[in-house]
Amino acid sequence: MNVHEYQGKEILAQFGVGIQRGVVATTPAEAVTAAKQLTEETGTGWHVIKAQVHAGGRGKGGGVKLAKSLDEVAQIADDIIGMQLVTPQTTAEGKKVHQVLVAEDVYYPGDSEPKEFYISVLLNRATGRNMIMYSTEGGMDIETVAEQTPELIFTEEVDPTVGLLPFQARKVAFNLGLSGAAFKGMTKFVTALYKAYVGADAALFEINPVLKTSDDKIIAVDAKVTLDDNALFRHPDFEAMRDIREENPTDVAAREVGLNYVALDGNVGCMVNGAGLAMATMDLIKQAGGDPANFLDVGGTADAARVEAAFRIILQDPKVKAILINIFGGIVRCDRVAQGIVDAYKNMGDAIKVPIIVRLQGTNSDIAKKLIDDSGLEVQSAVLFQEAADKVQAVLQ
Ligand code: GDP
Ligand code: MN
Numbered sequence: 001m002n003v004h005e006y007q008g009k010e011i012l013a014q015f016g017v018g019i020q021r022g023v024v025a026t027t028p029a030e031a032v033t034a035a036k037q038l039t040e041e042t043g044t045g046w047h048v049i050k051a052q053v054h055a056g057g058r059g060k061g062g063g064v065k066l067a068k069s070l071d072e073v074a075q076i077a078d079d080i081i082g083m084q085l086v087t088p089q090t091t092a093e094g095k096k097v098h099q100v101l102v103a104e105d106v107y108y109p110g111d112s113e114p115k116e117f118y119i120s121v122l123l124n125r126a127t128g129r130n131m132i133m134y135s136t137e138g139g140m141d142i143e144t145v146a147e148q149t150p151e152l153i154f155t156e157e158v159d160p161t162v163g164l165l166p167f168q169a170r171k172v173a174f175n176l177g178l179s180g181a182a183f184k185g186m187t188k189f190v191t192a193l194y195k196a197y198v199g200a201d202a203a204l205f206e207i208n209p210v211l212k213t214s215d216d217k218i219i220a221v222d223a224k225v226t227l228d229d230n231a232l233f234r235h236p237d238f239e240a241m242r243d244i245r246e247e248n249p250t251d252v253a254a255r256e257v258g259l260n261y262v263a264l265d266g267n268v269g270c271m272v273n274g275a276g277l278a279m280a281t282m283d284l285i286k287q288a289g290g291d292p293a294n295f296l297d298v299g300g301t302a303d304a305a306r307v308e309a310a311f312r313i314i315l316q317d318p319k320v321k322a323i324l325i326n327i328f329g330g331i332v333r334c335d336r337v338a339q340g341i342v343d344a345y346k347n348m349g350d351a352i353k354v355p356i357i358v359r360l361q362g363t364n365s366d367i368a369k370k371l372i373d374d375s376g377l378e379v380q381s382a383v384l385f386q387e388a389a390d391k392v393q394a395v396l397q
Contacts, residue, residue, distance in 0.1 A: 001226070001227045001229055001232060001238075001239075001241075001242060002054045002224075002225070002226050002227075002246065003225050003226075003227065003238070003241045003242075003243075004024075004052040004053075004054065004099075004101075004241075004243065004246075005050065005052060005101060005222060005223050005224070006022060006024045006052055006101045007225070007241045008205075008223030008224065008225030009022065009220060009223045011196065011200050011202075011223075011225055011238065012192075012193070012196055012205075012220055012223055012225075014196070015192055015193075015195050015196035015199055015200070016192040016195075016196075017189060017192040017193050017196055017220060018185070018188075018189055018192075018217065018218055018219040018220065019219055019220045019223070020103050020104060020106045020211070020219050020220065020221045021038060021041065021042060021103065021104050022034075022038070022050075022101045022102055022103030022104065023037060023038060023101070023102050024052065024099050024100070024101050024102075025077060025081075025099060025100055025101075025102055026081065026098065026099045027077070027081065028073075028074040028075075028077040028078040028081070029074075030077075031049065031073050031074065031077035031100060031102050032070050032073050032074050032077075034102040035047045035067070035070055035073045035102050036070070038102065038103070038104050042104045044104040044105050045068070045069075045105075046066060046067065046068050046105035047066075047067045047073055047102050047103060047104065047105055048064060048065065048066050048067070048102075048103045048104075048105055049064070049065050049066075049067055049073065049076040049077055049080060049100050049101075049102055049103075050063065050064045050100060050101040050102075050103060051063030051064070051080050051083070051085050051097040051100055052097065052098070052099045052100060052101055053085055053090075053095040053096075053097055053246065054095070054243070054246040055085075055087050055089040055090045055095055056087065056088075056089045056208075056222075056224060057087035057088040057089045057090075057141075058085065058087055060087055060088060061085050061086050061087035061088075061090075061094075062080075062083075062085070063080060063083075063085045063087065063097065065079075065080070066105060073102065077100050077102070080097055080100050081097055081098070081099065081100055082096070082097065083096075083097050084096055084097075085097050088141075095246070096245075098245065106211055106213055106219060106221060107211075107213075108213065108214055113212075113214055114211060114212065114213055114214055115138075115211070115212040116138030116139035116208075116209035116210070116211055116212075116221075117134065117135065117136060117138040117176055117209060117210040117211075117212070118133075118134060118135040118136075118137060118138040118139075118140075118142055118145070118153075118207075118208045118209065118210070119132065119133070119134045119172075119189075119190070119193065119205075119207045119208075119210050120132070120133045120134070120142075120204065120205055120206040120207065120208075121133075121193060121194060121197040121202070121204070121205040122203070122204045122205070122206075123203070124155075124157060127157060128160075129157045129158060129159060129160060130157070130158045130160055130194070130197065130198075131155055131156070131157050131158065132155065132156040132158065132164075132168075132172060132190065132193075132194065133153065133154070133155050134153075134154050134155075134156070134172055134175070134176065135152050135153045135154065136152055136176055136177060137149065137152050137153075138208055138209035138210060138211075139208065139209040142206075142208065154172070154175050156168050156171060156172055158194065160198075163194070163198070164190070164191060164194040164195075166187070166191075169186075169187040169188075169190045169191045169194075170183075170187050172186065172187070172190045173186035173187045173190070178212070180216065181216040182212050182216040182218065185212075185216060185217060185218035186212075186218050188218070189210065189218040189219075189220075193205065193207070200225075200227060200235065200238065201227060201228045201231030201232075201234060201235065202225060202226065202227055202228065203226045203227060203228045204224065204225070204226040205223070205224070205225055205226075206223075206224040207220045207221075207222060207223055207224075208222055208224070209221050209222060248263070249316075250263060250313055250316050250317070251263070253309075253312075253313055253316070254296075254313050257306065257309040257313075258299070259296060259297070259298060259299070259306070259309065259310055259313065260275065260295070260296065260297035260299070261294060261295065261296045261297075261313055262294060262295040262296075263293070263294050263317060264282075264291075264292050264293055264294050264295065265291065265293070265319070266285075266290065266291025266292045266293045266319070267290070267291055267293055267319050267320060267321040267322070267396070268285050268290045268291060268292055268293055268320070268321070268322050268323070268324055268392055268396070269293045269294055269296075269314035269315075269317065269320040269322070269323040269324070269354075270282065270285065270292055270293070270294060270295070270296055270314075270323070270324045270325075270326065271296050271298055271307070271310045271311070271314065271323065271324070271325045271326070271327075272296065272297060272298070272325075272326045272327070273297065273298050273299060273300065273327050273328060273332065273337075274297060274299075274328065275297045277326060277328055278295050278296065278297045279295075280385075281324065281326045281385075282295060284385060284386070284388075284389045285324065285389055285392065287389070288386075288389035288390055288392065288393045289393050290389070290392055290393055290396065293314070293317055293319055293320045294314060294317065296310055296313070296314065298310050300331055300332060303336070303340050304339065304340035304341075304343040304344050304347075305340075306340070307337070307340040307341055307343075307344040308340075308343075308344035308347055308348065311323070311344055311345075311348060311351075311352065312348070312351070315351060315352065315354075320354060321354055321396055322354050322355050322356070322357065322392050322395050322396055323352075323354060323355070323356045323357070324356075324357050324359070324388060324389070324392050325341060325356065325357070325358045325359065325360075326359045326385070326388060327358075327359070327360050327361070327362075328361055328362050329360060329361065329362030329363040329364060329365060329368070330362055330363070332363075333363045333364045333368075334360040334361070334362055334363055334364045334365040334367070334368035335364040335367040335368045335371060337360060337368065338358070338360055338367075338368035338369075338371040338372050339371060341356075341358060341372065341379065342371060342372065342375045342377060342379075345375075345377050345379065346377070355378065355380065355395040356378070356379045356380070357379075357380045357381075357382055357388055357391045357392050357395070358372055358379055358380065358381050358382070358388075359381070359382045359383065359384075359385065359387075359388035360372075360381070360383075361383065361385075365383065369381045369383060380395075
């Protein structure tokens with residue numbers, strides 16, 4: 001799950017990571033109040049107004065602006081809130097901005113040497129270790145740095161059972177060319193950042209830029225935070241940060257009814273019970289010459305309501321030209337699933353315009369096949385796995 005920059009910074013701050021301070025606002029009036037509050041707390045007279053959307057490159061798209069007075073705060077907040085923000089990381093349509101982060105200006109006026117760094121923490125799947133990736137080239141696209149000056153990107157691997165060792169944090173600060181108070185500040189920053197990554201059960205932290213202010217403070221100016229969905233149950237306060245306006249509507253619908261759904265690029269929708277069988281089904285579709293449009297695990301309770309919900313989710317994808325239902329009746333009886341399919345099909349009236357191939361194997365599969373065959377619906381039944389995949393291919397020809 002992704003969270004907004006302001007929420008990511010809240011998480012970082014909880015673990016003692018230094019951040020650029022800010023207050024979120026949904027109207028220009030709120031933005032002005034936020035700016036006044038920040039002036040009281042930090043003494044800053046200038047503020048940055050930052051669009052809060054789940055996409056990077058906001059600066060380039062006009063979603064990050066400096067305000068040098070309260071009038072400018074109101075004006076810029078008014079311009080940004082409600083805008084359709086297009087950045088190198090959004091579609092051409094862009095993303096609607098519902099709120100802004102009003103933050104203290106940390107590139108102090110007349111600043112001699114603010115320095116921007118890049119620091120991320122992520123899992124290196126190849127080594128099974130966490131990894132701190134960092135660079136002196138902050139504020140830029142890390143992909144561009146990787147292409148043009150890969151020698152300026154460093155990595156530090158961390159053994160998850162031991163954690164980040166003090167010498168590793170010092171190495172990061174050293175490689176970033178720091179000394180004195182900034183060196184100390186950076187080792188503290190990196191140590192807290194790693195703790196936060198582990199403590200929050202994060203999947204990715206990308207802090208770009210990390211800023212060294214002219215008075216040698218080290219703070220996170222931006223925060224891209226991705227949390228591990230599978231660990232969210234341990235963090236109800238983070239789960240509450242979910243902003244479904246930023247998420248794919250189909251994914252949201254699937255999660256609401258408790259279906260395990262991942263959209264893919266192909267044209268064969270699949271509905272399967274059990275993640276392993278779903279994977280095998282996708283393989284078989286591929287082997288038969290097709291392409292799965294999704295992964296969908298309906299789980300152990302495939303009743304009519306669930307089957308219908310799954311149909312609706314699959315059909316939201318206009319690429320779907322056929323649906324393959326592959327159910328193994330172990331705990332669930334095949335005839336109940338078949339009845340569920342027939343009921344859902346009838347309930348949905350004309351909504352289903354694509355052929356459906358059903359394979360039900362296991363307890364009461366013979367009764368189930370008869371139910372489908374006798375339903376008079378345009379549902380084809382197959383019993384063998386391969387047969388089902390071939391039938392899908394046949395209807396797509
Ligand atoms: P992104 O474009 O979505 O990555 O958003 P960032 O939060 O990284 O902001 C983009 C750029 O805005 C940063 O690289 C900074 O150069 C600039 N910026 C951010 N905060 C401040 C600030 O407090 N003062 C000034 N002058 N510029 C800032
Ligand atoms: Mn950034």
